[in-house]
Amino acid sequence: xxxxxxxxxxxxxxxxxxxxxxxxxxxxxxxxxxxxxxxxxxxxxxxxxxxxxxxxxxxxxxxxxxxxxxxxxxxxxxxxxxxxxxxxxxxxxxxxxxxxxxxxxxxxxxxxxxxxxxxxxxxxxxxxxxxxxxxxxxxxxxxxxxxxxxxxxxxxxxxxxxxxxxxxxxxxxxxxxxxxxxxxxxxxxxxxxxxxxxxxxxxxxxxxxxxxxxxxxxxxxxxxxxxxxxxxxxxxxxxxxxxxxxx
Amino acid sequence: xxxxxxxxxxxxxxxxxxxxxxxxxxxxxxxxxxxxxxxxxxxxxxxxxxxxxxxxxxxxxxxxxxxxxxxxxxxxxxxxxxxxxxxxxxxxxxxxxxxxxxxxxxxxxxxxxx
Numbered sequence: 001x002x003x004x005x006x007x008x009x010x011x012x013x014x015x016x017x018x019x020x021x022x023x024x025x026x027x028x029x030x031x032x033x034x035x036x037x038x039x040x041x042x043x044x045x046x047x048x049x050x051x052x053x054x055x056x057x058x059x060x061x062x063x064x065x066x067x068x069x070x071x072x073x074x075x076x077x078x079x080x081x082x083x084x085x086x087x088x089x090x091x092x093x094x095x096x097x098x099x100x101x102x103x104x105x106x107x108x109x110x111x112x113x114x115x116x117x118x119x120x121x122x123x124x125x126x127x128x129x130x131x132x133x134x135x136x137x138x139x140x141x142x143x144x145x146x147x148x149x150x151x152x153x154x155x156x157x158x159x160x161x162x163x164x165x166x167x168x169x170x171x172x173x174x175x176x177x178x179x180x181x182x183x184x185x186x187x188x189x190x191x192x193x194x195x196x197x198x199x200x201x202x203x204x205x206x207x208x209x210x211x212x213x214x215x216x217x218x219x220x221x222x223x224x225x226x227x228x229x230x231x232x233x234x235x236x237x238x239x240x241x242x243x244x245x246x247x
Numbered sequence: 248x249x250x251x252x253x254x255x256x257x258x259x260x261x262x263x264x265x266x267x268x269x270x271x272x273x274x275x276x277x278x279x280x281x282x283x284x285x286x287x288x289x290x291x292x293x294x295x296x297x298x299x300x301x302x303x304x305x306x307x308x309x310x311x312x313x314x315x316x317x318x319x320x321x322x323x324x325x326x327x328x329x330x331x332x333x334x335x336x337x338x339x340x341x342x343x344x345x346x347x348x349x350x351x352x353x354x355x356x357x358x359x360x361x
Contacts, residue, residue: 033342047314051253054261061266066301071265073307081264087300089268094297097290099276113277120277121270169315177315179354182327183346185305189328190335190345192301204295208302213310215303224303231303232296239291 003137017142021149024134030126031157033187037065038158040184042165044069047181048076052166059158064124066091069184074224087225098128105135106143119144122151125195200239207231319357327353 003020004010011017025031038059045055050072058068067088074084099120106119130150138146169177189205196202208231215227252258308316309324316324331349338344 029343036346044308044313047316050257051251053252054257057258058261058265061262062269064269066297066304067265067269069308070300070304071261073304073313075260075264076313077307077311081260084260084264085268088265089271091297091300092269092272093293094272095269096272096276097294099273100279103277116277117274120273123273123276174315174318175354175357178319178357179350181308181312181314181316182319182324182350182353185308185328186331186346186349187342188301189305189332190340190342192298192305193332193335194340194342196298198291200291200295201298204298205302208299209306211299212303212306216310224300224307227303228296228300231299232292235295235299236292239295240288 003134006137006139011139011142014142014145017138017145018149018152020138021146021151022153024130024146024150025153025157028126028130028133030129031154033191034065034126034154034158035161036183037187037191038161039165039168039180040182040187041065041068041072042162042167043169043177043180044184045072045162046166046169047177048072050076052163055162055166056159059162060155063121063155064092064095066188069188070224079222083222083225087228090225090228095123098125099123102128102131105131106140106147108140111144115144119147119151122147122155125191126154127151198239199242200235202235203238204232204235207234319353320360323353323356323360326356 003024010020041059042055045058046052058071062068062071070087070091071084074087075081079087102123103116103120106116127147127150131147134146134150135143165180168180172180192205193202196205208228211227211231212223215223215230218226220226309328310321312319312324327349330352331345334348335341335345
């Protein structure tokens, strides 16, 4: 699907810009990955005994797949609220640089901060990637409306996927329910691997996978935090050492 | 309806442990955006730790699987991830190829084992 040219009268109304944003959901392959991810999250929430309303509320109000998985799996395995909150907030730090880098693309001299609140909420990895692809084709004064449309479309798609995944996990044979649960680790592993731009990210991913089983032996209740901080710090150390070696 | 909403306590936990720790970072980005360099050393470390935590969660689901996934033998779960990863690399990092191969191995293997 091609967006109208920048000087087209299609862009004269914010409402139309919103609509073009919603339609753009259909032209992104990432929407398919998002659908599979949220299908998996719905199934995971079902099998960890959360209600469907809880699952949908987490998608609408948290709107970050990794944070939702961490929340569901830590709470489901008996972590305290504080432990889950710490793990979620560490995973969510990456949203900070995303918001910082994406909002200037939508800002005009007349934009007030409150106009950007919904856009900031909708910012997650999918929207962040798509902003760089779509926004150059959207007139600056219509970009917020366009992003609201694109973001709301993605949230809606995810809510539908969540519901389908939840109901499938409840009603499918054990084999297919297992297959849907397996979507979560697979989509996250490969989309994270794809996003590894620096050496540190790749090492963190590999070490994080390898160290988790070791961290469970400590039985601290903070296994994921322990393996994450250790693996991430080692990866950062390698990154520093290599930067020094080059310089 | 009560099964749809579940227990209210869980919804409170969702906000305290899920929504607030997550939204804080977006709102900080909105508030302080512009002053921070995306390539700064602190952010490299933060991103590495965040990636490793996510890796830990992926490992947790595969090693100590929830619900129906626990009915699949451990070796088959690891094999499916490994085969998916091989397909991902061979297809020049196609997420779709990795997920499809991983799922086919999992379902096919389990079906074959009976």
